[in-house]
Amino acid sequence: MVRNILMSGVLLALFGVVGAGLVAFVFQGTADRIAANEEAIMLSSLHAILQHEAYDNDILEDAIPLSDELLGGTDLMAYRAYLGDEPVAVVFTVIAPGGYSGPIRLLVGVEEYGEVAGVRVVAHRETPGLGDDIEVQRSDWILDFDGRSLANPAYNQWAVRRDAGVFDQFTGATITARAVVTAVRDTLVYFEAHRDTVFMRETADEEESPLE
Template identity: 50%
Template sequence: MIASNMAKTGIALAIFALVCTALLAVTNEATKDRIAEEERLFTLRTLSEMVPATLYDNDLVTDSFQLIAPNYLGNANPKTIYRARNNDAPVAAVISATAPNGYSGPIELLVAVNTHGKLMGVRVVKHKETPGLGDGIEIQRNDWITDFDGRSLSNPGHRGWAVKKDHGVFDQLTGATITPRAVVKAVHLCLQYFEKQQSLIFSAESGKTIDATE
């Protein structure tokens, strides 16, 4: 009798464990889907902030590909390159890049540049910089990031692509120099790559991954 009760209890516990595991799996999957959707919507909003919808008639997310260019884009991970076109003519590219040397770790960026090599905008999409100091790179907290708008390789020129502490033209953030220094360097490298490989950027097949490691 006791053995029978113990067996029933064991079965009940096993069933309970299976049910809990199944519920947890369903919850995790739902959470993963929600997070992915939130990230997608955030990316769309960020793209539209930098490249006005009136300038292109294609789907930027569909017209994209993955690029591996560690010497210019921060690391060896594939980076998404979005293309804006109007009547099939290239208008701008939005380049995903990493500033690897942030104060608290890598800083993930989106860098929009038009076909003339001018920046249309830069946005930080992920970072772990110090709240109240390094997080001033976020557009929601500070307009520092907008100083890149309209810049190019010739404006301010090679020597100017640095923070003022390093004799460049870009401001530091109060109490934080390492963070903006990392972002400035990453954006400058993006512009250099765009000038060098603009043809590849606009001719690459959508959905493909291209290894352009040098």
């Protein structure tokens, strides 16, 4: 009886080791492919906002981490575009915390002179058929931000029409539209206050840390 129990224990341990090894092997074999796919998806999203011909740097490599309440929190990124050594634009990852069903993750592109280059929704949990009109595949509402700035419209008009602003809301989903409008406006405010810092390229001996 004792021998059978010991044999069962050994077999279970052996199966555990083999199983863990197989999982590690599969993960190691697919990790690079997953990372490459994620980079390709991000690059495609960035190109939906910025024309590739407008810059000549590796925009994924020229990204810096950010952390700021105006942008929605921590673990965010700024993808910086340069032509030669001249800044062209920056695309921020932004979180709009006030969505109806939770945070809305955005990419907000800003030209170096402060105009919106484009906005795209990365992820959300808004109600299908109502709040999902923020997706460019569903409607052209998100395109109304293109070319906007803190002067167009004036700061107090960066709101949906129900709040005396200039942006349309969705029937039954005003909260969703309001969250996105506020997030884009706050991104422009952040950019205006941190433009020089955002575009400053770090030297090799400088410590990389999130901007605050």
